[in-house]
Amino acid sequence: xxxxxxxxxxxxxxxxxKRLNIERLHAKKGECIxxxxxxxxxxxxxxxxIAGMIAxxxxxxxxxxxxxxxxxxxxxxxxxxxxxxxxxxxxxxSVREYLSFYVPSTVADxxxxxxxxxxxxxxxxxxxxxxxxxxxxxxxxxxxxxxxxQLWHQLQKGEALVxxxxxxxxxxxxxxxxxxxxVQALCSKGNTIIMSCHDIGLSANYSNTIWLMQHGCIVGAxxxxxxxxxxxxxxxxxCHFAISKHDNxxxxxxxxxxxxx
Amino acid sequence: xxxxxxxxxxxxIVFVLAICSVLGxxxxxxxxxxxxQHITLQLQLPLVITAILVGAALASSGAxxxxxxxxxxxxxxxxxxxxxxxxxxxxxxxxSPSWAQPYLHYLLPFGCFIGALATTFVxxxxxxxxxxxxxxxxxxxxxxxxxxxxxxxxxxxxxDASALRNLTFWLxxxxxxxxxxxxxxxxxxxxxxxxxxxxxxxxxxxxYAGDIAARSSGVDVEKLTERSLILCAVAVxxxxxxxxxxxxxxxxxxxxxxxxxxHNNRWLLPLSALAGASLLLLVALASELTRAITxxxxxxxATLGGPLLIWALAKGHVRG
Numbered sequence: 001x002x003x004x005x006x007x008x009x010x011x012x013x014x015x016x017x018k019r020l021n022i023e024r025l026h027a028k029k030g031e032c033i034x035x036x037x038x039x040x041x042x043x044x045x046x047x048x049x050i051a052g053m054i055a056x057x058x059x060x061x062x063x064x065x066x067x068x069x070x071x072x073x074x075x076x077x078x079x080x081x082x083x084x085x086x087x088x089x090x091x092x093x094s095v096r097e098y099l100s101f102y103v104p105s106t107v108a109d110x111x112x113x114x115x116x117x118x119x120x121x122x123x124x125x126x127x128x129x130x131x132x133x134x135x136x137x138x139x140x141x142x143x144x145x146x147x148x149x150q151l152w153h154q155l156q157k158g159e160a161l162v163x164x165x166x167x168x169x170x171x172x173x174x175x176x177x178x179x180x181x182x183v184q185a186l187c188s189k190g191n192t193i194i195m196s197c198h199d200i201g202l203s204a205n206y207s208n209t210i211w212l213m214q215h216g217c218i219v220g221a222x223x224x225x226x227x228x229x230x231x232x233x234x235x236x237x238x239c240h241f242a243i244s245k246h247d248n249x250x251x252x253x254x255x256x257x258x259x260x261x
Numbered sequence: 262x263x264x265x266x267x268x269x270x271x272x273x274i275v276f277v278l279a280i281c282s283v284l285g286x287x288x289x290x291x292x293x294x295x296x297x298q299h300i301t302l303q304l305q306l307p308l309v310i311t312a313i314l315v316g317a318a319l320a321s322s323g324a325x326x327x328x329x330x331x332x333x334x335x336x337x338x339x340x341x342x343x344x345x346x347x348x349x350x351x352x353x354x355x356x357s358p359s360w361a362q363p364y365l366h367y368l369l370p371f372g373c374f375i376g377a378l379a380t381t382f383v384x385x386x387x388x389x390x391x392x393x394x395x396x397x398x399x400x401x402x403x404x405x406x407x408x409x410x411x412x413x414x415x416x417x418x419x420x421d422a423s424a425l426r427n428l429t430f431w432l433x434x435x436x437x438x439x440x441x442x443x444x445x446x447x448x449x450x451x452x453x454x455x456x457x458x459x460x461x462x463x464x465x466x467x468x469y470a471g472d473i474a475a476r477s478s479g480v481d482v483e484k485l486t487e488r489s490l491i492l493c494a495v496a497v498x499x500x501x502x503x504x505x506x507x508x509x510x511x512x513x514x515x516x517x518x519x520x521x522x523x524h525n526n527r528w529l530l531p532l533s534a535l536a537g538a539s540l541l542l543l544v545a546l547a548s549e550l551t552r553a554i555t556x557x558x559x560x561x562x563a564t565l566g567g568p569l570l571i572w573a574l575a576k577g578h579v580r581g
Contacts, residue, residue: 053476073476074479081478084474150478
């Protein structure tokens with residue numbers, strides 16, 4: 001199985017100051033990977049390293065078998081896309097305008113939101129509002145739209161690598177699950193998606209791979225049932241967990257934080 | 262974009278009418294033909310070209326600076342680029358020895374450019390340091406322009422009367438100071454710099470979502486920032502060397518256009534250039550019509566600019 005498919009992205013011996021220390025990690029085409037870990041575990045740094053946005057102190061990042069630092073920025077933008085946390089703009093841009101700047105080769109100012117995106121994000125109704133008028137969750141949906149539109153032609157071909165840093169933050173529960181489903185649907189087309197998340201239950205049921213992180217290291221990588229064990233979760237999150245399974249659906253109950261006494 | 266097309270049409274009409282009127286003031290006067298031709302060629306035409314170039318340079322650079330510094334308040338005057346250029350101009354005018362005076366016309370554009378570039382560099386460093394805090398950049402710009410103003414005031418103390426008159430003209434702005442040789446140096450600089458700004462418009466658009474978003478969508482943010490700032494310094498330096506420091510055009514014109522046509526730099530930058538040029542042509546026309554006194558340009562733009570800007574802000578506030 002390992003030899004059958006070349007990994008889209010592979011990391012070896014990555015070191016980045018005190019933030020990251022990863023020996024070996026890879027993602028295969030079509031994989032849907034959720035990164036879990038407490039605050040400051042290095043989830044964002046890892047996504048930025050994979051995106052080629054920050055240089056590592058040592059180690060190799062290979063994207064499509066080519067070292068990431070050898071990719072010109074413009075060609076990177078055609079194969080991978082990244083959603084950062086916290087974007088803000090002090091200009092009163094309309095959503096339509098804002099999105100049009102990131103859709104490649106639109107000379108016209110008319111942005112069409114593809115049906116698949118619209119179903120999950122529901123942003124068409126506020127295309128004519130300005131960014132500053134949106135609520136936090138609405139803004140996050142627009143950002144997701146922007147990031148996915150940047151690569152839409154690749155996403156349709158199933159060739160894209162999508163990196164999302166806490167895409168669910170600020171979304172109401174319905175849109176959280178709608179986005180998780182969208183991510184799943186995009187992966188089943190052959191796209192590779194890596195995203196960080198704080199919802200363990202959602203991650204377990206909507207991903208096919210979990211990367212569990214702590215102190216800049218990968219504690220476990222693999223299928224959700226294999227990685228999200230009671231022991232693993234309790235060491236990483238310092239909480240007591242109860243795990244149950246109903247109809248193939250994993251359920252996680254946080255009982256109490258483990259105190260340090 | 263329907264409104265955008267209307268704005269283009271309206272601006273073009275104003276632009277052409279203003280050129281015709283400035284030239285027409287002399288053409289339809291009852292001066293003898295030979296003199297008329299001489300005035301048109303040696304005075305009116307340089308005046309028209311100066312107004313167009315300076316207005317375009319200031320407005321387009323203002324729009325560019327706003328995007329590059331992520332600050333809707335940026336303007337070559339406010340962030341101190343103009344005053345850096347004026348400072349060097351003042352120093353050259355007041356301190357250069359008498360044998361150097363004949364070459365001053367050619368030295369000034371480069372001096373202004375160096376002054377503009379130096380202040381731009383300082384602003385850029387400060388902007389990087391204070392990234393995220395938009396008020397800090399503006400405040401440091403104000404500090405720089407105040408400092409430059411103070412140094413110019415000190416120079417005042419140590420200069421003679423003829424140099425003083427020269428300088429006052431310079432600091433209040435005037436579109437009457439140019440001739441063909443000055444234009445021959447300044448025009449290519451401004452046309453090149455404004456063209457460069459427009460060339461980067463599509464990349465500048467991506468800066469609206471911040472550094473990370475721009476970089477991940479394929480823009481080399483550092484390079485783009487550096488190049489756009491240099492282009493602004495060239496354009497503003499050349500503009501100051503031709504017409505002194507002119508207030509408000511770089512803030513006012515892009516702001517009002519943002520309300521009318523939106524923020525897409527592919528439209529905004531060329532339209533800012535066109536509107537800035539038209540505005541200064543109108544100022545030149547006003548100056549022509551009140552022949553008795555030469556109006557300092559800054560005075561007129563500030564008189565027009567203050568109320569217009571408040572109106573624009575109030576309108577923008579209601580919308581946003």
